[in-house]
Amino acid sequence: xxxxxxxxxxxxxxxxxxxxxxxxxxxxxxxxxxxxxxxxxxxxxxxxxxxxxxxxxxxxxxxxxxxxxxxxxxxxxxxxxxxxxxxxxxxxxxxxxxxxxxxxxxxxxxxxxxxxxxxxxxxxxxxxxxxxxxxxxxxxxxxxxxxxxxxxxxxxxxxxxxxxxxxxxxxxxxxxxxxxxxxxxxxxxxxxxxxxxxxxxxxxxxxxxxxxxxxxxxxxxxxxxxxxxxxxxxxxxxxxxxxxxxxxxxxxxxxxxxxxxxxxxxxxxxxxxxxxxxxxxxxxxxxxxxxxxxxxxxxxxxxxxxxxxxxxxxxxxxxxxxxxxxxxxxxxxxxxxxxxxxxxxxxxxxxxxxxxxxxxxxxxxxxxxxxxxxxxxxxxxxxxxxxxxxxxxxxxxxxxxxxxxxxxxxxxxxxxxxxxxxxxxxxxxxxx
Amino acid sequence: xxxxxxxxxxxxxxxxxxxxxxxxxxxxxxxxxxxxxxxxxxxxxxxxxxx
Numbered sequence: 001x002x003x004x005x006x007x008x009x010x011x012x013x014x015x016x017x018x019x020x021x022x023x024x025x026x027x028x029x030x031x032x033x034x035x036x037x038x039x040x041x042x043x044x045x046x047x048x049x050x051x052x053x054x055x056x057x058x059x060x061x062x063x064x065x066x067x068x069x070x071x072x073x074x075x076x077x078x079x080x081x082x083x084x085x086x087x088x089x090x091x092x093x094x095x096x097x098x099x100x101x102x103x104x105x106x107x108x109x110x111x112x113x114x115x116x117x118x119x120x121x122x123x124x125x126x127x128x129x130x131x132x133x134x135x136x137x138x139x140x141x142x143x144x145x146x147x148x149x150x151x152x153x154x155x156x157x158x159x160x161x162x163x164x165x166x167x168x169x170x171x172x173x174x175x176x177x178x179x180x181x182x183x184x185x186x187x188x189x190x191x192x193x194x195x196x197x198x199x200x201x202x203x204x205x206x207x208x209x210x211x212x213x214x215x216x217x218x219x220x221x222x223x224x225x226x227x228x229x230x231x232x233x234x235x236x237x238x239x240x241x242x243x244x245x246x247x248x249x250x251x252x253x254x255x256x257x258x259x260x261x262x263x264x265x266x267x268x269x270x271x272x273x274x275x276x277x278x279x280x281x282x283x284x285x286x287x288x289x290x291x292x293x294x295x296x297x298x299x300x301x302x303x304x305x306x307x308x309x310x311x312x313x314x315x316x317x318x319x320x321x322x323x324x325x326x327x328x329x330x331x332x333x334x335x336x337x338x339x340x341x342x343x344x345x346x347x348x349x350x351x352x353x354x355x356x357x358x359x360x361x362x363x364x365x366x367x368x369x370x371x372x373x374x375x376x377x378x379x380x381x382x383x384x385x386x387x388x389x390x391x392x393x394x395x396x397x398x399x400x401x402x403x404x405x406x407x408x409x410x411x412x413x414x415x416x417x418x419x420x421x422x423x424x425x426x427x428x429x430x431x432x
Numbered sequence: 433x434x435x436x437x438x439x440x441x442x443x444x445x446x447x448x449x450x451x452x453x454x455x456x457x458x459x460x461x462x463x464x465x466x467x468x469x470x471x472x473x474x475x476x477x478x479x480x481x482x483x
Contacts, residue, residue, distance in 0.1 A: 023481070026481075026482065027482050027483065030479075030482045030483075031483075153453050153457060154457075154460075156453075156454070156457040157457050157460045157461040157464065160457065160458070160461040161461060161464060161465070344450075344454060345451065345454035345455065345458065346454040346457045346458060348458070349457070349458045349461050349462075353461075353465070356465075361469070365474075365475055366468055366469065368475055369468045369473060369474070369475055369477075369478070370464065370465065370468055373475065373477075373478035374464050374468075374473075374478070376478075377478070
């Protein structure tokens with residue numbers, strides 16, 4: 001009993017730390033988005049008032065004009081002249097309005113918010129960069145470490161809730177391309193690493209975990225495959241080090257590469273879904289880029305993690321059965337047992353959400369609550385865990401020829417998949 | 433050999449922890465959906481958490 005209690009208790013400090021960091025980052029995110037909206041509104045106010053050269057409208061008149069415009073749009077919507085219901089207009093507060101009228105300038109905090117959004121310094125970046133900074137400078141005291149590790153999977157309820165945004169038709173449309181990408185790139189990388197490892201006479205245990213990790217789903221796949229290929233602890237840490245190092249570099253560079261290449265949000269989502277090896281890191285990169293990017297990346301990720309049992313079966317065949325056959329021994333594989341043991345259960349929740357949405361259970365309000373608001377809460381806590389767990393010491397564990405093979409295979413996959421998804425184009429990957 | 437066996441056990445434990453983790457994740461999601469559908473949490477709930 002004491003053991004169980006201390007088992008649970010040890011997670012509490014780290015979990016609380018991640019919740020606090022998550023809340024602070026979301027507070028920051030809310031503030032900069034509000035300031036950015038105020039910035040855009042202030043620009044409009046300045047344009048409208050300075051153009052005429054007349055004195056500024058009184059605040060009450062500014063509000064009533066804004067209300068009038070909204071009512072006009074609403075009436076047009078009711079008459080069927082506009083398809084989308086207009087949103088209530090954003091107005092700034094009276095004291096801000098007075099300041100703008102007096103100084104004829106946009107207040108500093110509004111400009112600051114606009115600049116932060118331009119640099120994409122949203123809650124995702126703040127949590128990942130901040131967490132990494134804390135972990136590698138002042139360090140994360142041991143008391144917080146178990147809870148910070150436990151916080152990472154809290155991203156998964158966000159992935160499930162996002163299911164409320166899809167219909168089966170969207171899922172199947174993008175899913176066909178997702179399946180092709182997974183088959184070509186992800187299974188291709190697994191096979192490439194396995195064959196290269198054999199050719200370069202690398203240890204089977206090490207290359208088995210590297211093949212699974214570099215190909216499909218980072219650490220989860222490496223953990224699933226490790227017992228099958230008799231990996232040693234050293235092999236496991238080499239492989240995980242390589243996977244984490246690649247994922248960390250990708251996480252912080254891909255959003256900027258995507259922007260530089262002019263990738264649309266759905267195309268970027270397809271790219272990171274294929275190229276980044278770890279669920280938490282790819283979800284973070286896609287969220288960083290935009291909501292549409294996340295919607296696409298999520299489908300690719302769901303298809304990908306569904307393939308974990310297939311990769312395990314391939315590894316059993318490649319490292320155990322094929323080897324035994326060449327040695328004249330008889331080895332069999334219980335395929336159903338492997339699928340049952342290794343199937344990631346959480347994706348069933350995602351499919352349940354899609355089905356509920358298909359039956360019209362969710363309203364637009366529900367979709368906002370689940371797929372935007374609570375998704376942000378779960379992601380914020382999870383990303384805090386991801387940031388706090390990026391330790392340079394772990395990344396240094398990647399090394400040797402195996403590192404070179406893993407890193408080359410992952411980079412090759414990233415470059416080729418970028419070309420392919422850009423050629424396929426936005427329409428194929430757009431969810432709605 | 434002993435090192436490998438020990439590691440194999442550890443990997444199995446980690447995987448069974450991932451299974452448990454998935455079950456908790458499903459429960460947490462189900463609770464959120466039920467609270468949303470019954471109107472306990474509304475769009476205003478989120479904004480009330482921040483200044």
